[in-house]
């Protein structure tokens with residue numbers, strides 16, 4: 605029987621030094637778009653599995669270049685491979701983009717809080733993703749879909765810049781084909797082959813089929829997109845404590861020591877990255893809404 609994430613220890617092997625990167629083998633790599641790739645790693649040498657909770661992140665280390673936080677984007681069950689989906693934006697993410705099967709890379713983790721998938725049974729679930737924001741949400745989607753009977757309606761709203769930037773295309777098509785999931789995909793700018801919606805992802809929220817009183821919404825993407833998405837969810841009547849967002853800040857230690865990721869009284873690495881909206885709304889630039 606497959607192990608469920610509910611049964612896995614969330615902070616596995618915490619007695620090991622959280623500052624020491626552990627080497628892992630690259631099992632496979634896959635190009636998702638022009639500047640986004642997925643890399644699957646083995647558990648660190650000497651461990652046969654790697655437990656994490658959806659929404660948590662690892663620090664990936666490229667020798668001589670640096671270390672960056674990256675969310676885990678793979679299936680939470682099993683723990684035989686650790687999957688990350690990464691957009692190349694600078695030196696470290698570009699160096700990670702040159703990894704090939706059989707190479708070694710080092711990681712620390714898993715760190716941070718999780719999407720509360722285990723505590724929301726019976727809820728309608730709304731996932732709102734912008735661009736690479738679908739990657740940190742994917743483990744939560746996997747969990748909800750593999751325990752479908754525990755949840756009410758499931759809605760995925762996904763927006764990206766252009767059709768060429770669409771992540772996880774085959775999976776999205778498979779989810780779209782299911783009768784028990786509502787999937788809406790939009791792009792900011794279409795192309796001659798695109799026949800779907802054009803415009804921002806938040807436009808779907810007012811018409812999406814969910815019962816606000818029993819909805820938990822998970823939102824991940826650029827900060828401005830998240831703020832607009834949250835505004836629409838609150839307008840529909842979803843309680844701020846039932847809206848969950850994942851935040852990104854520059855990080856160094858990832859264990860709440862250095863203060864690099866501080867946001868008011870919160871450390872994003874330790875208290876987040878997943879927060880309920882009521883905890884962070886006053887700390888984000890709400891004037892922009």
Ligand SMILES: Cc1cc2nc3c(=O)[nH]c(=O)nc-3n(C[C@H](O)[C@H](O)[C@H](O)COP(=O)(O)OP(=O)(O)OC[C@H]3O[C@@H](n4cnc5c(N)ncnc54)[C@H](O)[C@@H]3O)c2cc1C
Pocket residue numbers: 661670672673674675676689690691692693694695696697698736739740851852853854855877
């Ligand atoms: C908790 C957490 C989870 C993350 N998960 C993912 C993930 O799953 N996949 C992923 O691709 N990235 C993720 N990131 C972002 C990733 O850590 C950064 O893209 C990375 O640190 C950039 O490092 P670099 O050396 O390649 O580029 P840098 O030299 O650090 O940055 C290059 C350029 O990109 C810009 N930049 C840096 N970070 C970001 C960002 N987050 N968003 C937009 N622009 C940015 C910088 O301002 C700069 O202009 C996550 C960040 C955090 C804090």
Ligand code: FES
Pocket residue numbers: 854855856857858859860861862863864865866871872873874
């Ligand atoms: S990265 Fe050091 S406190 Fe968060």
